[in-house]
Every structure is written in structure tokens, then in C-alpha cells.
Amino acid sequence: MKDVHNYDRDPDGSLYDPRVRAAMAGFAGGDPADPLTLLTCEAGAAVRTAYHSVERMRAHGSQGRGVSAGALDLLLRLNGSDQGISIGDLARAAGVSSRNVTGLMDTLENDGLALRVPDPGDRRSVLARITPAGRAWIEAFREPSRLAMRAMFQGFSAEELVVFRDLCLRLAANQHQLADRLSHLSQNGDQP
Amino acid sequence: MKDVHNYDRDPDGSLYDPRVRAAMAGFAGGDPADPLTLLTCEAGAAVRTAYHSVERMRAHGSQGRGVSAGALDLLLRLNGSDQGISIGDLARAAGVSSRNVTGLMDTLENDGLALRVPDPGDRRSVLARITPAGRAWIEAFREPSRLAMRAMFQGFSAEELVVFRDLCLRLAANQHQLADRLSHLSQNGDQP
DNA sequence: CCTTACCATGAAGGACGTACATAATTACGA
DNA sequence: TCGTAATTATGTACGTCCTTCATGGTAAGG
Known part of the structure; x- marks a missing residue:
């Protein structure tokens, strides 16, 4: 699992991954009239790498406390609202299916960090709301997370x-x- | 699933997600002596969003052709090498566990896009190598992918x-x- | 030679995410 | 007003990615 991280630098000093470039050169490669394709492929791969890094750090901070990445996303959103947010709205905000949010809310509710209350304006709808325990969890999570984020973006x-x-x-x-x-x-x- | 994408712009013209900012303000929030924490949280959330976008586009292009995201990653790396790459090296390059690469190689091998050959220098090791069918797959994938990437990074x-x-x-x-x-x-x- | 370390893989499981179907409810049009 | 269509959350069923731990085969160094 130890990843020998040998990124290189272009002449302008910007980082790149030589392995990705080698793979993409054979793919997007030969056309010298279209250098942008190679760049976009490298950028796409870099996003993937960066995301995995963020997720790994997030896992260190939250998974050890019993809340997974997707659930944390929801909990943070709920923390920003007092009266609650409907399942559908949460799904649209996060860009995932509403079924997915339902499942994540199940786990949050089992952990006592959030609860469902009926929407007074629409009896089909359910409002997800954070509990005091949820706010306490976030409070405990705040400082370690702050430090981790600062470390992740060190030098930015x-x-x-x-x-x-x-x-x-x-x-x-x-x-x-x-x-x-x-x-x-x-x-x-x-x-x- | 239709996501009403209302990003806003800061005074300097840069995009931000108001829902993320609202959620993060209550979390990283109050300390005016530390504006960087809010920024890092927003940036972390933005990476997550961007990654999901890339993955979704990738799914449109490849999943319909029977190759999943992780397997595509491997196949592209193999395409950049002729003699093959060992499972462990692939895992280190991609930053995942070697067990994971083994599983992805299983699917690629079942589809006939890659194969395992013994490493002449180390009988413990196995070299993963792309097949002609794998190269043909990539060739067919090249042009649609190029267009999709260009569209994804339109305006960059x-x-x-x-x-x-x-x-x-x-x-x-x-x-x-x-x-x-x-x-x-x-x-x-x-x-x- | 023998202990130690490394390699790929079997087994088992967690988490995220999807699509489709369904029951309850709402909204709208004739 | 009544019936049809749309919406809401959720049950069911999957697929994919990724992990850890255990194991048998192999290499390396004392």
C-alpha cells in the first residue's frame, strides 16, 4: 500500500504524474495539432487522484468515529439548516439519487445523529433534521477536521x-x- | 436526479456552491481570524463534486461498453507498456490495494482485454499485459472519449x-x- | 540452511451508488 | 368534482470499488 510518489515537474514547474502521462500519451497521443486532449486527460486523472486523497483523509477523521463519507456529507448539510431538509432536496443538492439519501439517513438515524420528521406542508415528504447528538458529533469532529484540512492544503x-x-x-x-x-x-x- | 445547479459567484467572479458554504459556515465558521479553514472545506467539497462529474462522464463513455471505471484505469495504464506491469506496481501507481487490482484484472481477463503472463525475473510476480482486443477496445473508445473530455473541460x-x-x-x-x-x-x- | 520479507490471491465484508417497482399523497385538467 | 398524471420516500435487487486478514508460493540475506 505504500505508494512511491514520484511525481515530476514540467519545465514550468507544475507537477505531473509520469505514469499517467505515459498511459495517456499512447491514448490521446500522437496528434500534435491537439495538445489539449492530452492535457484534459491528465487533468481528469488528477481529479481522480485528488479525490481519493481527500476521501482517505476524511476516512481517517470520520470513519474512526462511526460515520462514513456519504453520511458525513448529509450531516454537514443538515447542520446548516434548523427546520430540516427533505430527502429529495438533499439528493438534488448532493447530486445523487434520492434512494441513496434514504439509505444514508437510515444509518444516521440508527446512530441517533439525525431523525425524520413529517413535513407539515406535504404529507408525502419527510424532513431530515439533525439531532443534538448530531450537533455534538460535529462539534467533536470540528477541530481534528480543521487540522486535517489545513494539512491537506498545506502550501496552498x-x-x-x-x-x-x-x-x-x-x-x-x-x-x-x-x-x-x-x-x-x-x-x-x-x-x- | 435532475440537479438544479445554482452555483453563485463571489465578488471576484469565482464560482462557489451556496449550499456547501451554508453547511460549512456553521461548521468551520465563526472564527474570523481563520478564513482559510472555510476555504479549504469548500475546496474539499468541490473536489468531491468535480470527481463525481468526471466519473459520471466516464461511466457514460465506458460503462456502456462493458468496462467499469477502475478497470478502465488499469487498461489505460497497460496500454502505455508493452512488456506488461506487475500487479503490485499497478496497485502502487493507482494508489489502491493490490487485492483490488487482482480483482479488476480478473474482470479484464474475463473480457479478453488483458492477460496475465509469468514474470521471467520473479516467479512470485505476475505481469499484466494488454491484449490486441484490449488495444482495439481502446482504439474504439478513443474518439468518443476525446470529445467527452473536451466537452467536460470546455472553457478551460x-x-x-x-x-x-x-x-x-x-x-x-x-x-x-x-x-x-x-x-x-x-x-x-x-x-x- | 533458515528466517524473514514479499507477491498474488482466496475469503469475507463494508460502503456507495444505481434502476425499477410500489404505496401514499398531491397537483392539475376536463 | 373526479380522474389521471406527477411526485415522494422507500422496498427490493444489484453492481462496483475498496478494504483487511489469511495463505501458499517464492526470493533474499544472514
């Missing part, structure tokens, strides 16, 4: 963090727009 | 792609250094 300036967030969300926005277009294409015919 | 300049890759890998490098330090700490006593 505030400007770099902002740029990073912006690039990540632009990626997500592009994907979403694309997915919408694809689903509309498959629903309708062809030309507008 | 070459410089932004480089910066993005650099930031992602710096994150991964930090995490790795941190994990090493933690494991050493738990192995040894305390002070150096």
Missing part, C-alpha cells in the same frame, strides 16, 4: 484555493450542462 | 488545465506525506 495560498474551487465547480457545471443536453437529445428527436 | 485554457493538474497533484502529495507521517508516528513512539 488563499488565491489558489479560490482558483481550485472555481475550476472544480466549472468542471461540474460543464458536466451537468452536458448531461442535460444528452438526456434531452435522447428524449426528443434530433434537431431543434 | 491550457494554462488553467496545467494549474488544475498541479493543484490536484499537490493535494495528493500532501495527503501522502501526511499518511506516511501518521503511519510512522503510530509505528514508532513519539518524539524523533
